Every structure is written in C-alpha cells, then in structure tokens.
Amino acid sequence: MLTPLSDNNRLRLFSGSANIPLAQEIARYLGMDLGPMIRKRFADGELYVQIQESIRGCDVYLIQPCSYPVNDHLMELLIVIDACRRASARQITAVIPYYSYARADRKTAGRESIAAKLVANLVTEAGADRVLAMDLHSAQIQGYFDIPFDHVYGSPVLLKYLRSKNLHDLVVVSPDVGGVARARAFAKKLNDAPLAIIDKRRQAHNVAEVMNVIGDVRGKTAVLVDDMIDTAGTITEGAKFLREEGARQVYACATHAVFSPPAIERLSSGVLEEVIVTNTVPVPDSKQFKQLTVLSVANLIGETIWRIHEDSSVSSMFR
Known part of the structure; x- marks a missing residue:
C-alpha cells in the first residue's frame, strides 16, 4: 500500500525571476530548496515556463514581487500560476512581496482604470487559490480578491x-x-x-x-x-x-x-x-x-508561509 504524502512533503516553493535572492533566503529559512523550473523567452519576448518536478497534490507557494519591469514580472507570475494549475497542484499561493498597480486602487476622476482590481482579477483567473502580500499601498485591495488573502507588514x-x-x-x-x-x-x-x-x-x-x-x-x-x-x-x-x-x-x-x-x-x-x-x-x-x-524580510515571509501551511494564526505574529 502506498504511503500518502505528509503535509510537510506537500509543501513546494518556486520563484519567479523578480527577486531570486529573497526567494532563496525564504527557502533556507524553511529548510528546503526552490523547485526546479525552466524559464526562457522567445525572440519576440514571449515567456515560456515549465515546472521540472511533479507537484500533483502539492501546496505550491510562488514568490514573485511585481517590481520593475512591472509588466514582465506580473505576466511571469500569471504564467507560472497557470503552469502549476495545469500540473495539478492542490493549492497555489501567490506570494507577492510587492503588489504592483496598488496606487490605482480607486477612481478619483472619470474614465480611470482601477488597475489594482484588474491585477486581482488576473491573479485569481490565472488559478491562484490564495495570496500573500506585504505592505499594500492601500489595505482595501484585500477586498478586491474573492480568495483568501494574507496581508503582512514589514x-x-x-x-x-x-x-x-x-x-x-x-x-x-x-x-x-x-x-x-x-x-x-x-x-x-x-x-x-x-x-x-x-x-x-x-x-x-x-x-x-x-x-x-x-x-x-x-x-x-x-x-x-x-x-x-x-x-x-x-x-x-x-x-x-x-x-x-x-x-x-x-x-x-x-x-x-x-x-x-x-x-x-x-x-x-x-x-x-x-x-x-x-x-x-x-x-x-x-x-x-x-x-x-x-x-x-525573508524570515518574516518564511514564517508566514509555514503558518499558512500549518493552518495556524498569522495575525498573532504581529501582536
């Protein structure tokens, strides 16, 4: 009889290209390695991503701040989420230390986009089941998501x-x-x-x-x-x-x-x-x-990931 995966064995950590040193620090805090992934660009700039290990039934955490160049890193996050969803990950958490387009969080004049809400829609539609972000420009952005959202502070x-x-x-x-x-x-x-x-x-x-x-x-x-x-x-x-x-x-x-x-x-x-x-x-x-x-903030984010994975309180970290 096959032994089922333990909760600890279900945890997988992947990183986009935006801040690999931070992701490596988080992985060290958690005592694990970043998951292997092929990431390359075609001649016209399109991004190709392939996960290089089985993540079927696993809880995947994708670390990708959407910093400069913002649109490239945001698109990469969406593509990696999609790749993990199609690889049958049990749950996908987008770890976004820096959430882009957060300053466009409301309409202050006519004919404006609420881009912070658009980004929330894109992340959700790509297949994320949960989001972990740090120090949002506006706390109300949490309400733009219909999936669990953990907001931590630096x-x-x-x-x-x-x-x-x-x-x-x-x-x-x-x-x-x-x-x-x-x-x-x-x-x-x-x-x-x-x-x-x-x-x-x-x-x-x-x-x-x-x-x-x-x-x-x-x-x-x-x-x-x-x-x-x-x-x-x-x-x-x-x-x-x-x-x-x-x-x-x-x-x-x-x-x-x-x-x-x-x-x-x-x-x-x-x-x-x-x-x-x-x-x-x-x-x-x-x-x-x-x-x-x-x-x-690697230890702070790492501890938050572990508490989410263990279904324990995140808010108690800040009391």
Missing part, C-alpha cells in the same frame, strides 16, 4: 532595527494625510512615540509640494514612515521641510525600495541621516548609496 523588521539604534526624542511622521494610519500604528509600537503629519498638495503624479506640518518636531529625531519610496520626491521634500521646522535628525523608513529615477540622487543628497528599507524589491549595486540600509 514594520516588525523595521522596528527591530530602529530600536537597536537607541534613538532619543523620536517623533514618527506621516509624509501625507493618507499614511496617518500606518504612521500611527508604527508610532504605537515604537514605545508610543508622538505622531506628526505633513500636509502636502500633490500637483501631479510623482510630484509633491509640502505645505504644513501638524505636530511638534522641533529638536526631535523625526522618522518618516511610508509603504514605498518611488522617485523619493515625497520623502525628500518632507525631510527638507522637517529640518526647516527644527527637526534635529531625519530618518526614512519604507518597506518597498522601488527607487525610480531620480530617487538615488535625491536620497543621497544628505537631507536624510539614513534610509531604511527591506528587500521585498531587489536593490542592485547601481542603486546603493552611503545612507542606505536594506533589511531582509
């Missing part, structure tokens, strides 16, 4: 590092009104530090104009908290304004280091003491600079 990693620095007279600053909830939660876990808010008026996409600061930052160490740093306009303009308002030092914390041009020039200009990010998005050597600190 803040435990960022907070642990900040505490190790023993900074004094801290004030946590939200770079805009939309990030107040995130900054408030961050401040509460940072010994209930005071909160300040930068009020700005956005003139166009990726262009921000700082207008006012709500709260006391004079003589304090300000920690700007956001979910991502893209062109770094919001963060650097906010840091300049905080210094004008009397902040003694300014640090920036964000989970996703998108770093589109001219982010590196702005962040390395000296207005920030340190820029602290995680490795949800790969940061190549060309984007490294003196003030940058990159922290790993």
Whole structure:
C-alpha cells in the first residue's frame, strides 16, 4: 500500500525571476530548496515556463514581487500560476512581496482604470487559490480578491532595527494625510512615540509640494514612515521641510525600495541621516548609496508561509 504524502512533503516553493535572492533566503529559512523550473523567452519576448518536478497534490507557494519591469514580472507570475494549475497542484499561493498597480486602487476622476482590481482579477483567473502580500499601498485591495488573502507588514523588521539604534526624542511622521494610519500604528509600537503629519498638495503624479506640518518636531529625531519610496520626491521634500521646522535628525523608513529615477540622487543628497528599507524589491549595486540600509524580510515571509501551511494564526505574529 502506498504511503500518502505528509503535509510537510506537500509543501513546494518556486520563484519567479523578480527577486531570486529573497526567494532563496525564504527557502533556507524553511529548510528546503526552490523547485526546479525552466524559464526562457522567445525572440519576440514571449515567456515560456515549465515546472521540472511533479507537484500533483502539492501546496505550491510562488514568490514573485511585481517590481520593475512591472509588466514582465506580473505576466511571469500569471504564467507560472497557470503552469502549476495545469500540473495539478492542490493549492497555489501567490506570494507577492510587492503588489504592483496598488496606487490605482480607486477612481478619483472619470474614465480611470482601477488597475489594482484588474491585477486581482488576473491573479485569481490565472488559478491562484490564495495570496500573500506585504505592505499594500492601500489595505482595501484585500477586498478586491474573492480568495483568501494574507496581508503582512514589514514594520516588525523595521522596528527591530530602529530600536537597536537607541534613538532619543523620536517623533514618527506621516509624509501625507493618507499614511496617518500606518504612521500611527508604527508610532504605537515604537514605545508610543508622538505622531506628526505633513500636509502636502500633490500637483501631479510623482510630484509633491509640502505645505504644513501638524505636530511638534522641533529638536526631535523625526522618522518618516511610508509603504514605498518611488522617485523619493515625497520623502525628500518632507525631510527638507522637517529640518526647516527644527527637526534635529531625519530618518526614512519604507518597506518597498522601488527607487525610480531620480530617487538615488535625491536620497543621497544628505537631507536624510539614513534610509531604511527591506528587500521585498531587489536593490542592485547601481542603486546603493552611503545612507542606505536594506533589511531582509525573508524570515518574516518564511514564517508566514509555514503558518499558512500549518493552518495556524498569522495575525498573532504581529501582536
């Protein structure tokens, strides 16, 4: 009589091409190897994927942040999900450390696309049974999915590092009104530090104009908290304004280091003491600079995967 697969033997881990080093770290945390897969492109750019081991009846976790080039990595995620579904995987979990198109999460004017919802539809239709994502730009995106969704935060990693620095007279600053909830939660876990808010008026996409600061930052160490740093306009303009308002030092914390041009020039200009990010998005050597600190979320994601696989609580990790 054949012995059925144990739950542990059912777990399979695969990675797209977007962030293989992170996927390898997660695999090491779980004490396993990444599954073998052929991935190549035809001359016209089309992607070909083939899973190189049997995953019939297995629980498959696909690690693929949809970072630059966004459309290529998103399409690769969909194709790998489809390949796993057609290989008879029992359950497919899309592990998306960085969820693309998250900023297009609602209609603010006529004739706009809600691209975050479109991506949710695509991932579901491709065959994903569950999604694990980190630090969504907007928590409401979870509601765009009709399949289980686990939303985890990079803040435990960022907070642990900040505490190790023993900074004094801290004030946590939200770079805009939309990030107040995130900054408030961050401040509460940072010994209930005071909160300040930068009020700005956005003139166009990726262009921000700082207008006012709500709260006391004079003589304090300000920690700007956001979910991502893209062109770094919001963060650097906010840091300049905080210094004008009397902040003694300014640090920036964000989970996703998108770093589109001219982010590196702005962040390395000296207005920030340190820029602290995680490795949800790969940061190549060309984007490294003196003030940058990159922290790993591999253990956090690995532990979340294990708890999902074992049907235990994920939310208890963040209490």
